Amino acid sequence: MVIVSQQPDSKRIQGEIAREIRLTLAGNKLWSREDQLRTRLMDQNCRILIILDDVQKALDIKRLGIPTMGAQKTLEVGMLSEEKAWILFRQKVGNFVDDPSLLDIAKKVAKECKGLPLAIISVARALKKS
Structure with a gap:
């Protein structure tokens, strides 16, 4: 990426x-x-x-230098609404956001990803591992 x-x-x-x-x-x-x-x-x-x-x-x-012959699909991934972004973030981060003291921070982090699915998934996975 x-x-x-x-x-x-x-x-x-x-x-x-x-x-x-x-x-x-x-x-x-x-x-x-x-x-x-x-x-x-x-x-x-x-x-x-x-x-x-x-x-x-x-x-x-x-x-x-990126060949296109083998490409089967080119996809444009749009931005998610704030609600859908939060749902995706919660799914990927797991129990981390169940802690009430971390909920506000988690929502701010999710919002900083600006609805970009790849950013949301990457950040959520990193938080899940820590």
Whole structure:
């Protein structure tokens, strides 16, 4: 999973993907890094799900080195309402929010996730483990 944000940085995005698949990108040229990444991602022995989060404008994923041939679906995950976000947060965090002293903090944390399902799930799981 890579957070793209408003000002996408191609080298950073490539670097984060490469790090997750344990690939060391040689060189500094975007096209070279693109080729290395594409070669690794198209390896027939690996199945990789790439999630690009917080994409705010069109992004040319081919120029990043992300092949699209094997993609079966492209999904846009919308934001959840505050109520649905809280329900998802409670489901993922478990008994943590049953403690009355933690309820207000848990609601604030859930609200900070701005209705983004991936953020809610990630934060809730981290809290559950602590």
